[in-house]
Amino acid sequence: MNGKFISFEGPDGAGKTSVLQAIGQELSVKYGDDLVLTREPGGNKISESIRNIILDSANTEMDARTEALLYAAARRQHLKETVIPALESGKIVISDRYVDSSIAYQGAGRSIGEDEVWQMNQFAIDGLEPDLTVYLDIESEEGLRRIKTYRTDEINRLDVEDLEFHQRVRSSYLKLAKENSDRIKLVDASQPLEKVLIAVKATMLQKYPNLF
Numbered sequence: 678m679n680g681k682f683i684s685f686e687g688p689d690g691a692g693k694t695s696v697l698q699a700i701g702q703e704l705s706v707k708y709g710d711d712l713v714l715t716r717e718p719g720g721n722k723i724s725e726s727i728r729n730i731i732l733d734s735a736n737t738e739m740d741a742r743t744e745a746l747l748y749a750a751a752r753r754q755h756l757k758e759t760v761i762p763a764l765e766s767g768k769i770v771i772s773d774r775y776v777d778s779s780i781a782y783q784g785a786g787r788s789i790g791e792d793e794v795w796q797m798n799q800f801a802i803d804g805l806e807p808d809l810t811v812y813l814d815i816e817s818e819e820g821l822r823r824i825k826t827y828r829t830d831e832i833n834r835l836d837v838e839d840l841e842f843h844q845r846v847r848s849s850y851l852k853l854a855k856e857n858s859d860r861i862k863l864v865d866a867s868q869p870l871e872k873v874l875i876a877v878k879a880t881m882l883q884k885y886p887n888l889f
């Protein structure tokens with residue numbers, strides 16, 4: 678596949694949506710339809726339906742392994758329907774979250790086990806990893822503060838987990854970034870948004886010097 682596959686990762690409230698909106702606007706001027714901005718869970722009808730089930734705050738009885746399997750199912754459909762066809766036609770695919778989210782949130786956050794969640798996801802991703810992952814790092818307290826202070830849309834079933842859950846998620850991300858330093862590049866997301874954007878662009882340019 679000759680396209681570029683870039684994922685953005687981070688704890689809740691790190692600023693992925695804000696960063697991707699700005700970067701996406703800039704890149705779409707240059708690339709038009711050759712840029713695919715998408716998200717997990719979601720990106721197509723089936724995966725968005727699965728997203729609604731997973732994130733619905735009313736689904737309090739959902740088992741942690743069921744949750745992990747649903748994320749993996751949404752991921753598989755997203756890959757088959759959205760990501761792989763775009764990469765095969767040479768497009769740039771930027772996904773808000775991918776399999777690292779499952780390792781951090783289900784593996785560590787829900788304490789299912791990071792290795793177990795990674796193994797289970799192999800069936801869904803069939804070896805397809807991003808070429809570059811931009812990890813927006815934020816302390817859990819600050820991420821949660823941002824969500825509670827500024828969010829106008831709905832607070833989802835994972836946002837309302839306690840501080841310890843979100844701290845396990847962040848620790849897992851930091852471990853993943855250390856163990857996969859060729860692929861995962863850390864950006865300090867506690868800075869003002871303008872500075873985060875500069876750092877993110879610099880990170881992307883290191884991998885793809887002519888991207889912007």
Ligand SMILES: Nc1ncnc2c1ncn2[C@@H]1O[C@H](COP(=O)(O)OP(=O)(O)OP(=O)(O)O)[C@@H](O)[C@H]1O
Binds near residue numbers: 687691695828869
């Ligand atoms: N660098 C920043 N400094 C201060 N506030 C920020 C910054 N980046 C984003 N925010 C604000 O924090 C809130 C969360 O940001 P955003 O929705 O972009 O994060 P996110 O990583 O997509 O979160 P989630 O994964 O929970 O959807 C928003 O209200 C946004 O305006």
Ligand SMILES: Cc1cn([C@H]2C[C@H](O)[C@@H](COP(=O)(O)O)O2)c(=O)[nH]c1=O
Binds near residue numbers: 716775778833
């Ligand atoms: C892909 C994926 C996501 N999650 C969690 C992380 C967030 O809390 C939500 C998605 O909401 P966002 O506002 O779009 O970031 O789902 C997860 O737990 N596991 C995953 O694999």
